[in-house]
Amino acid sequence: MRALILLFHRESSLAWGRGGGPLLAVGFFAAMTVMFPFAIGPAPERLSAVAGAVAWVGLALASLLSLERVFERDFDTGALDLLALGPLPLEVVCAVKALAQWIANGAPLAVAAPFTVMALGGRPDSAFLVAATAAIGGLAFAFVGGAGAALALASRRGGVLIALIVLPLLTPPVIFGGTAMSNFAFGLHWQTGFILLCAYTLAAMALTPFAMAGACRNALS
Amino acid sequence: MIALLANPYRFMAFSRWAAPILASVAILLIAWGLWLGVTAPPDYQQADTVRIMFVHVPAAWVSMMAYACLGGASFFSLIFRHALADAAARAVAPIGAMFTFMALVTGSLWGRPMWGAWWVWQDPRLVSVLVLFLLFIGYLALRASIDDEAKAARAAEILALVGLINLPIIKFSVTWWNSLHQGESVMRAGGSALAPEYLTPLLLVGAGYSAAFGALWLSRTRSEVWRRRAASLQLLAALS
Amino acid sequence: MTALTCVEVTDLTILRGARALLGGLNFRANAGEATTITGVNGAGKTSLLRAMAGLIRPTDGAIRFVSVQGEMDAYLARREHCHLVGHADGLAPGRTAREELTFAVCWAGGDAASAHDGARRLGLERVLDLPVRQLSAGQRRRLVLVRLIAARRTLWLLDEPLTPLDAASRALIGEVMHDHLAGGGIIVAAVHDPLPIPACSIMVPG
Numbered sequence: 001m002r003a004l005i006l007l008f009h010r011e012s013s014l015a016w017g018r019g020g021g022p023l024l025a026v027g028f029f030a031a032m033t034v035m036f037p038f039a040i041g042p043a044p045e046r047l048s049a050v051a052g053a054v055a056w057v058g059l060a061l062a063s064l065l066s067l068e069r070v071f072e073r074d075f076d077t078g079a080l081d082l083l084a085l086g087p088l089p090l091e092v093v094c095a096v097k098a099l100a101q102w103i104a105n106g107a108p109l110a111v112a113a114p115f116t117v118m119a120l121g122g123r124p125d126s127a128f129l130v131a132a133t134a135a136i137g138g139l140a141f142a143f144v145g146g147a148g149a150a151l152a153l154a155s156r157r158g159g160v161l162i163a164l165i166v167l168p169l170l171t172p173p174v175i176f177g178g179t180a181m182s183n184f185a186f187g188l189h190w191q192t193g194f195i196l197l198c199a200y201t202l203a204a205m206a207l208t209p210f211a212m213a214g215a216c217r218n219a220l221s
Numbered sequence: 222m223i224a225l226l227a228n229p230y231r232f233m234a235f236s237r238w239a240a241p242i243l244a245s246v247a248i249l250l251i252a253w254g255l256w257l258g259v260t261a262p263p264d265y266q267q268a269d270t271v272r273i274m275f276v277h278v279p280a281a282w283v284s285m286m287a288y289a290c291l292g293g294a295s296f297f298s299l300i301f302r303h304a305l306a307d308a309a310a311r312a313v314a315p316i317g318a319m320f321t322f323m324a325l326v327t328g329s330l331w332g333r334p335m336w337g338a339w340w341v342w343q344d345p346r347l348v349s350v351l352v353l354f355l356l357f358i359g360y361l362a363l364r365a366s367i368d369d370e371a372k373a374a375r376a377a378e379i380l381a382l383v384g385l386i387n388l389p390i391i392k393f394s395v396t397w398w399n400s401l402h403q404g405e406s407v408m409r410a411g412g413s414a415l416a417p418e419y420l421t422p423l424l425l426v427g428a429g430y431s432a433a434f435g436a437l438w439l440s441r442t443r444s445e446v447w448r449r450r451a452a453s454l455q456l457l458a459a460l461s
Numbered sequence: 462m463t464a465l466t467c468v469e470v471t472d473l474t475i476l477r478g479a480r481a482l483l484g485g486l487n488f489r490a491n492a493g494e495a496t497t498i499t500g501v502n503g504a505g506k507t508s509l510l511r512a513m514a515g516l517i518r519p520t521d522g523a524i525r526f527v528s529v530q531g532e533m534d535a536y537l538a539r540r541e542h543c544h545l546v547g548h549a550d551g552l553a554p555g556r557t558a559r560e561e562l563t564f565a566v567c568w569a570g571g572d573a574a575s576a577h578d579g580a581r582r583l584g585l586e587r588v589l590d591l592p593v594r595q596l597s598a599g600q601r602r603r604l605v606l607v608r609l610i611a612a613r614r615t616l617w618l619l620d621e622p623l624t625p626l627d628a629a630s631r632a633l634i635g636e637v638m639h640d641h642l643a644g645g646g647i648i649v650a651a652v653h654d655p656l657p658i659p660a661c662s663i664m665v666p667g
Contacts, residue, residue: 010564078549151376155366168355172394218375221517
């Protein structure tokens, strides 16, 4: 238990990076949000129709941004050896890394998301749902993305390879969360999408640590 | 059957005669199925363009089967550390990608006369196949980008298994997504309420494609085994 | 907690890429003994240490951990009785030396106080609050070696531990190693130069 807290403290401080971590993700997210109206045109009806979707996709991409560093940094410095040989099973270590990644990046993004949606003309009363969807979806992105990052460790090719592996796997949460948000915007039934998203996130949190640990062991061997 | 084939020597002996036989069976079945499909009466709604279905739908079936085979071979390789299973997994991936690509292209060709567009999002099967294509590409990219063969094999196996577990969820989510936006129930001709004149050629071509898949997979696995043998002989020669 | 008394390596072969390394290596490292592993670069010294630590699975042969009560479970032995100090530091450049040291020591079962004492013994007191990236190579290596003193474990697997250190630091580490062996510890070190303590040497065929 003490080891768990110790590791969590280390991972959060590394992911937070003295403010650099969330700044990068939120900055990218904000920049992307600005780009869309430039591309679509300033007409409010068109923008508000896609507000939720833009925020959701932006969230997915911003989450992928900082994934590289989750494992590669420790792999390069040799710290991953230490973590793999420690008191906690490697599966738990990987889960803690993904969780810390979410807290440092996903949670700030979840706070920024409602502002984005409203800036693009979404309904103000959707703010709570957007934040909740972004928070839960962010967890799924962090864990599935973590699996991709661990798999790409052995390749040293990082970035784009991780995105290529991970994006098709993220189809379900993108569909569930995006549908929940856009249905809410049109006054339709949104609860199913939201519940499915929660179910997916729970499953991802339970299962992906095994894939992450297996991939790390492979890269370390 | 699998236990019988797990022995590399038995596999090589088996596949030497099995692959050509499967290939002949495949050609036979596909030719027969397509002939029946071409001579079947035209659909009242889609006229002659329905015939592309006989090429498209079985390709979609086989592409999903191919991923399941990839997942199965990866599972055996990962859990039992079986070299032949790994060779089989490496061999099946490009075949699966090819069938998936074929399904996408023929689906697009089918769609053009029907919906007037080269691609639509209304068909859940087509969209699932698109995501499946991306999964294959991701697998091939990961395998190709890791230099150490053993590490590449292990990482790719894990990815294949993660993809296999995700596949039903992806299918479900895409179908659900589509059902929410009730458009014209377009692909009904590809649905279960098929007239027997259509069902028989479809099943024949499906069986033919499966046989072709089997033949291709067996022969690619054989060449993968030969490649590994050649590589280790080369290494032995270099070291001695 | 039963103490480790001996590590046995029997007929060990490891496959790296297409090359088979070590060629059936055999040796025994007993309590109170230091063993140095020598050989050309690429012969497999690092792979041997990593296999002993459990990161690499050997293709052939066995690694056994023995205690007074007989053979010890390898997983348990590696988690609780073994330190691996690799080539690389394992230190995150952005954090301070104190933070990284405290983490590494507590992770291995020690505590912050023993970490500080260890740092003082190795002469690192003044640099503890600097970010790791500002430390010299020798200071970083000493920081990593503090873990050995601060969290006591029987088996030390060291991969070229003294390379970036100057003569004074080497002598200091030699003392540390001597104390460790005197207390019943085991040292297995991959080196290019001899250790500052007496050790039996195993040559890995290249």
